[in-house]
Amino acid sequence: MQDFASELKGALTQILSMDSGFVEIIGLSLRVSLSATAFSCLLGLVLGAFLAVSKFRGRQGCIILLNALMGLPPVVVGLFVYLNLSRAGPLGWLGLLYTPTAMIIAQTILITPIVAALSRQVLEDLHDEYREHFASLGLGMPAQIRAVLWDGRYSLITVALAAFGRSVAEVGAVIIVGGNIEHLTRVMTTAIALETSKGNLSLAVALGIVLLAIALAVNAMVASLRLSASRLGYA
Amino acid sequence: MLERTGAMTGTVQRHALYCRGLVYQVGERRLIDGIDLDFLPFGISTIVGYNGAGKSLLLRLLHGLLEPSEGAVLWNGKPLSAKARHHQAMVFQKPVILRRTVLDNLRFALASRGIRDRKQALAALERVGLSGLESRPARLLSGGEKQRLALGQAIGCNPDVLFLDEATASLDPASVHAIEQIVLAASAEGTKVIMVTHDVGQARRLSDEVIFIDQGRILEQAPAGSFFASPSTRHAAAYLEGRLPETHQHPSQN
Ligand SMILES: Nc1ncnc2c1ncn2[C@@H]1O[C@H](COP(=O)(O)OP(=O)(O)OP(=O)(O)O)[C@@H](O)[C@H]1O
Ligand SMILES: [Mg+2]
Numbered sequence: 105m106q107d108f109a110s111e112l113k114g115a116l117t118q119i120l121s122m123d124s125g126f127v128e129i130i131g132l133s134l135r136v137s138l139s140a141t142a143f144s145c146l147l148g149l150v151l152g153a154f155l156a157v158s159k160f161r162g163r164q165g166c167i168i169l170l171n172a173l174m175g176l177p178p179v180v181v182g183l184f185v186y187l188n189l190s191r192a193g194p195l196g197w198l199g200l201l202y203t204p205t206a207m208i209i210a211q212t213i214l215i216t217p218i219v220a221a222l223s224r225q226v227l228e229d230l231h232d233e234y235r236e237h238f239a240s241l242g243l244g245m246p247a248q249i250r251a252v253l254w255d256g257r258y259s260l261i262t263v264a265l266a267a268f269g270r271s272v273a274e275v276g277a278v279i280i281v282g283g284n285i286e287h288l289t290r291v292m293t294t295a296i297a298l299e300t301s302k303g304n305l306s307l308a309v310a311l312g313i314v315l316l317a318i319a320l321a322v323n324a325m326v327a328s329l330r331l332s333a334s335r336l337g338y339a
Numbered sequence: 340m341l342e343r344t345g346a347m348t349g350t351v352q353r354h355a356l357y358c359r360g361l362v363y364q365v366g367e368r369r370l371i372d373g374i375d376l377d378f379l380p381f382g383i384s385t386i387v388g389y390n391g392a393g394k395s396l397l398l399r400l401l402h403g404l405l406e407p408s409e410g411a412v413l414w415n416g417k418p419l420s421a422k423a424r425h426h427q428a429m430v431f432q433k434p435v436i437l438r439r440t441v442l443d444n445l446r447f448a449l450a451s452r453g454i455r456d457r458k459q460a461l462a463a464l465e466r467v468g469l470s471g472l473e474s475r476p477a478r479l480l481s482g483g484e485k486q487r488l489a490l491g492q493a494i495g496c497n498p499d500v501l502f503l504d505e506a507t508a509s510l511d512p513a514s515v516h517a518i519e520q521i522v523l524a525a526s527a528e529g530t531k532v533i534m535v536t537h538d539v540g541q542a543r544r545l546s547d548e549v550i551f552i553d554q555g556r557i558l559e560q561a562p563a564g565s566f567f568a569s570p571s572t573r574h575a576a577a578y579l580e581g582r583l584p585e586t587h588q589h590p591s592q593n
Contacts, residue, residue: 236399237437239404255439337438
């Protein structure tokens with residue numbers, strides 16, 4: 105127990121000192137996960153909106169597949185990206201393995217299904233509600249998609265935050281394709297895994313506290329968004 | 340059945356909407372059961388009938404929101420297309436309100452008709468008595484205010500045909516009067532109005548012709564004067580007196 109107390113003290117000192125290595129790790133984590141969130145929103149919202157508004161054979165199958173992909177194990181995604189980016193792989197010539205770009209690619213693959221599946225649900229509910237109004241106005245598909253994307257803005261930001269939360273907390277994919285290289289690809293989760301195994305618990309605990317704080321902040325944002333949406337009658 | 344008076348023949352016809360052999364079937368039930376209908380080419384046509392008679396379904400079919408199981412709706416002699424809908428507007432029994440401000444809801448509807456002028460949107464709001472509420476989140480409006488917003492959108496589109504499905508159902512008497520004036524004005528400007536109402540007084544005040552439907556069939560179509568003075572079917576007479584018809588307990592229970 106004494107150990108724990110001293111580790112905690114060390115962790116707090118670590119956080120308060122804000123030394124450059126520590127800040128670098130947090131910065132890279134945020135950069136990788138925010139980039140992955142941005143790309144996954146670009147892809148996922150388009151896919152989700154299309155599935156929400158369109159009618160075609162096999163649509164139900166696509167939705168089931170997408171929902172299943174929400175639960176993709178990060179290590180499997182990491183392995184898949186590794187196989188593609190490794191020197192012998194089809195994209196090996198790009199030389200991306202063990203770079204932040206590879207980590208962004210892996211996390212984008214991991215969370216795009218989350219964005220697509222959740223936004224599909226949000227947008228489909230909205231579209232059902234608006235269907236007759238849109239039909240009466242004679243709106244084409246692109247105008248309908250634009251309208252539901254805008255009207256679903258509060259819920260969609262929540263979806264993006266959920267995706268960000270998942271990517272920033274994930275370790276399996278980034279450790280495989282990033283390799284946890286100091287000053288290059290070391291992020292919070294991989295650093296925690298490494299430092300714990302090395303017995304450097306105070307750094308691990310410090311990073312863990314930061315991760316928790318990020319999770320809390322994301323959830324607080326979600327809650328306040330919900331609140332303002334329902335105040336405006338937009339829920 | 341329909342009597343055309345002399346005054347009607349001189350009016351320029353902006354469009355013609357009619358249907359032939361219209362059937363809308365769900366499972367075994369023929370909810371709309373073989374309707375042939377020529378509307379007066381101008382003025383206000385009112386569809387009346389018991390709850391569940393098929394009035395809302397008929398309006399949806401006429402507006403092209405539902406595909407008929409049999410028969411067709413014709414617009415200027417051609418089957419209804421999405422393009423025809425740009426000349427029509429509809430106010431639903433339950434208005435659909437977007438998650439935006441009042442003004443943005445209105446502008447969204449007008450934009451679908453290529454009207455992007457903010458002033459025109461504000462004018463439409465003023466017409467339905469919503470001035471001052473333009474920056475309110477529209478979903479927080481009261482039921483009656485939502486109804487007016489929907490009407491403002493429809494009228495702002497300046498349609499050739501305006502469908503109203505119980506558009507004044509949740510309005511206070513003063514608002515009902517105001518809305519009736521707006522509808523009459525639109526009609527005088529050449530918009531063909533086809534409306535559903537349960538308000539017999541309103542039907543009397545506004546209608547040029549009345550169509551009585553029951554269980555998905557037209558029982559009577561007559562100029563308003565003669566319909567209210569002496570309905571030619573027992574069912575219509577019972578409806579006007581506020582009784583259920585003797586032949587069936589309730590239209591929806593069969
Ligand atoms: N999609 C549907 N599937 C099955 N039945 C339906 C469907 N839509 C409407 N109905 C039925 O068709 C009948 C006519 O419905 P409609 O909404 O046209 O009635 P209405 O005349 O407008 O009644 P009200 O005065 O209550 O508005 C009702 O019995 C209703 O239950
Ligand atoms: Mg109805």
